[in-house]
Amino acid sequence: MNMDSIRFRLTVWHACLLTAAFILLGALLFMQLKAYLQNTLLETQARRAQQIAETLLSPVNRTGEKYVVEEIKTLYAPEHSDRFIRITRKDGSVLYVSGPPNDQSFDPGGVPPALPSPQREFTRKQAMPDGRALLIAACRATTENGESYLAEVGTPATPIDTMLSHLLLLLGLSLPVVVLLAVGGGYLLVRRALTPVEEIARKAEIITQHNLSERLPVALTGDELERLSVSLNHMIARLESALQNSKRFVADASHELRTPLTILRGELENLAQDFQLPAALQERLGSLLEEVERLSKIVERLFALSRLDAGEAQAECIQFDLAELTATTAEQMALLAEDKKISITCDARQAVPVKGDRVRLKQVVVNLLDNAIKYTPDGGTVHLKIAAANGHAIIEVSDTGIGIPAEALPHVFDRFFRVDQARSRRPDGAGLGLAIVHSICHAHGGEVTADSIIGKGSRFCVSLPLVEWKNSAGKIT
């Protein structure tokens, strides 16, 4: 999974936020519930403590302490209701303490005395040595003769604690479920939202300079994605028109240059063939003519490229054997190689049927071979291989030449591109040969790639769609 994708990041964010919200809500619920339950319980205890203080302890100088103890026992029966009651005198001596409760949940004798407090009523949560806790409310009573007593009423906090721990368990158990839902839901939501983006990306991927007339799909949803795809389409339209303008410019320019070039060439040739002229002048005319020739060649090639751009690549579209064409071309060019003591080997074992313009495809082979021979030092080798594989016709031209630097490789098929100054010393070409190869291959639904090791050599690989041999003669017989 791509950790940088929007889908991943949004899902993680979604899950994190949802989990955090759940934990926060759980914590709030827990605290609130805990406080509410404790307060309610303490309030009940406080009311009892107040009752004892006001009804039994205040008039103790008239009723006597014994009466108070009896009354508490009969009225409250603390042992049966699992309650803790203690009456303490002013000097700290205990007047009454309830016995152990029925469920033995605490030991009343072990409850530490209340800390002195200036308030008349106060509460506390008393932790017991066995780890449990008692919720105790205390109320001070003052008799008419100035005697003072402290009534304490308590109850174990265990039911609250049990309830709260259950709640905590429940929250803890549901947390993974919530996280899982958040991740899954987030993923699905984001995926749903991003599907049109994927669609746009996929389509955008296949739009190149050769099919700029195509457009991205526009989902008529009225949302941001619709706007995005519409904007992108506008951009493609602008690109298309810019590219068309530049192509038209090249076509027009190369066309317009023809007439002046014709005049230049014709006049210069007329002059050059006048053998009365001094040799030095003839030499200079020759040099001028060479430049006119070079200019004509560039114009010719630019025009050829603009025609290929305009889709006139397959003036004729016939089926033929590419292996045979390549082999004969290699043979015709053998002398060029021989001249530099370069050996050309040609590996064309089987017939490779393709469909297209024979002359143009021959030009592909000629240009690639010419290039290979030019950039291979004397005594090197150029190897040609033609094969059919996976529905493709493959021509591979590899040489033992000077190679192409890695940073220049992606540009070798660009128009007017020169690898470096050393390469540009040759007078012809103008850096259009490989651009023409590229255009012809594309026009035939194929492609051409280059790889190279500097100092070791380069390899150009042309791949064209293979066709089935249709042997019409075979059908008749």
Next chain:
Amino acid sequence: MRILVIEDERKVAEFVARGLKAERYAVDVADNGDNGWAMVNTYEYDLIILDLMLPGMDGLELLRRIRGRNTQMPILILTARDAMASKVENFEAGADDYLTKPFAFAELQMRVKALLRRGSINQCSVVRIDNLELDRLSQQVRRGGKRLDLTPKEYALLEYLATNPGRVFSRTMIVEHVWDQGFDGLTNIVDVYVRHLREKVDAPFPTKLIRTVRGVGYSLSDEVMT
């Protein structure tokens, strides 16, 4: 021989006319389609050189009209459009040959000469230049009685140069005639072949027959160079 050049680019028309006049043809020039049509109707021409892009009457239209009237007169088209489609269109409209701008004047001369003598058989099977003898039937070459051993391409190149001794052939012309369209622009192959041919034809002999005209091309000639 009288030739009509219908071309609106004055300078192109001028050098074409000048070059052809030097070859002792009588040359008239028309600078638009309507004038051209009027001249075709007034005089008898042996050949018309017609530019396709013309003001007034369009070149193609003019071509159709001339063909409608006279089916014999050879017509050579000059065009800046060399798309395959228009080539086919031209031939259908009745052009005999066509040249794409910018063309070498030598090429124009060749085409004109070929068109004018078309039909008359005056091609000898043996061509002699100085002591070089080229037999078109047996495809054998001798010089000073000694047989030269040439490869088929070398022979084709020599034979092409020999079709018009003394004329300069441009590299592009040579590539187009001796090789084929796939080699368009690959003119360095001509230099290599000419060098090889020279080694066999000229090197062993004192008189050099293959001449280089810088910037223009090659020619086969027995004229003594100064």
